Amino acid sequence: MLLKECKNCRAVIKVEKDCECGCGFTCCGEKMQNVIPNSSDGAKEKHIPNYKVIGDKMEITVDHVMEADHYIAWVSLEKDNIEIVHHLNKEKEEIIFPYIKGATLYSFCNKHGLWERTVD
Ligand SMILES: [Fe+2]
Structure with a gap:
């Protein structure tokens, strides 16, 4: 599963097929970041x-x-x-x-x- 998140507005999208050209997905004018499972500061x-x-x-x-x-x-x-x-x-x-x-x-x-x- 690949999710991407906007670090500004916290929008989250699920990616069925990632961008191959490197331009990425953008939100709030910036590239959305991959969401890494089990990596937040939550318990x-x-x-x-x-x-x-x-x-x-x-x-x-x-x-x-x-x-x-x-x-x-x-x-x-x-x-x-x-x-x-x-x-x-x-x-x-x-x-x-x-x-x-x-x-x-x-x-x-x-x-x-x-x-x-x-x-x-
Ligand atoms: Fe939580």
């Missing part, structure tokens, strides 16, 4: 998605607050040609994904950015 244990395997499914949780100005915006699962995204409406919800060994789980906090873990 790791409050942002990395957790999963509990139940048969052929996983229950996904993130031990994070869901407040008006600080929340997990979405959680996703990626593996090869599969991508599943669950957008959250600033409240805790049940999130069920298929259990896929080796998949990557992502969570995105509006303040602390992108977090990831691999499903064992």
Whole structure:
């Protein structure tokens, strides 16, 4: 997954195919920067998605607050040609994904950015 962020207005875009000529994507008149998972100053244990395997499914949780100005915006699962995204409406919800060994789980906090873990 490749996300880019504007360091001025904090806009975030998901890039399906990155620019190859080097001109990059711009926002607020500047090049947007790649978002590096697990690299912000947020607490790791409050942002990395957790999963509990139940048969052929996983229950996904993130031990994070869901407040008006600080929340997990979405959680996703990626593996090869599969991508599943669950957008959250600033409240805790049940999130069920298929259990896929080796998949990557992502969570995105509006303040602390992108977090990831691999499903064992
Ligand atoms: Fe956060």
